[in-house]
Amino acid sequence: MFVLVNLKTYPCDPIEVAEAVSDVDDRTDARLAVAPQAAHLERVAETGVETWAQHVDPIEHGSNTGHALAESVADAGADGTLLNHSERRLKLADIDGAVRAAERAGLETVVCANNPAQIGAAAALGPDAVAVEPPELIGTGTPVSQADPDVVEDAVDAAAGVDEDVSVLCGAGISTGDDVVAAGELGAEGVLLASGVAKADDPAAALEDLVDPL
Ligand SMILES: O=C[C@H](O)COP(=O)(O)O
DSSP: OEEEEEOTTOSSOHHHHHHHHHHHHTTOSSEEEEEOOGGGHHHHHTTTSOBEESOOOSOOSSSOSSOOOHHHHHHTTOSEEEESOTTSOOOHHHHHHHHHHHHHTTOEEEEEESSHHHHHHHHTTOOSEEEEOOGGGTTSSOOHHHHOHHHHHHHHHHHHHHOTTSEEEEESSOOSHHHHHHHHHTTOSEEEEOHHHHTOSSHHHHHHHHHTTO
16 A cells, blocks of 8 residues: 655644654555655655655746746655645646656656546546545545545546556545555555644654554
8 A cells, every 4th residue: 555645734844754654664565655845855855755746837947936847846856746636726737737747757646636537537647646535524534435435436446447557545534544444445555644644743653553554
C-alpha cells in the first residue's frame, strides 16, 4: 500500500513529520511519502523521505508569476505531485496541462477527484494514479472506507474501465491502520491522508499505527 501524507497548511513541523515518516518507512513494506507546502519541499526532501508537491501549474518556463513550475518542484527534490486536490481544484484543461507538465519534469502524478464519475475522467488524462475523496468526509476522522465504501469500489471500477494502468488511492478521514486495511480490501492501492498525522499530538505514533497491520 502507498500511504501519502498531505501536510496541507497545518501548523505542524514538516521536518519532524518527514523524519518520522522516513523512520517508519525503514521498518515497513508499505510505501510512504509526504506532501509538504511548496516552501518546505527542499528541506523535507533533504531528510531522504519520498517527497510530493501538493500542486503544480500547467505552465512552462516563462512569464508566469506566482505559479508552481513542475521543473522547479522537481529541482527542489519532489518525486511526485498531487493535482486537483479538493482544496486546489483545477479546470479539466488545466488538470490535463498539469499532468503533462509533471510528466515533462519527471514527476509522478496523483489526480484527485470527488466521486467515481470524476475518477473516470481523471484516469482518461493518463496520470500514474487517481485519488477519490468525498469532500464532505475530509478532515472529519470518519474514514471513507467505512462511511462510503461503495465510492471506493466504484472508483476502482471506473478507473479500471478507462485505463487499468492507473492505480487508485482513496482518502478522507483515514487515520488508523484498520482504515488503511479496509481501503485495500475495497481495491485501493493506497491512501491519501492528512489530519490523522499532521494534526496528531505524536505524528510518529500515528504513523506507526497506520502501517502496523500492513
Ligand atoms: O489530502 C488529504 C485529504 O484531503 C484527506 O484529509 P484528511 O485525512 O484530513 O481527511
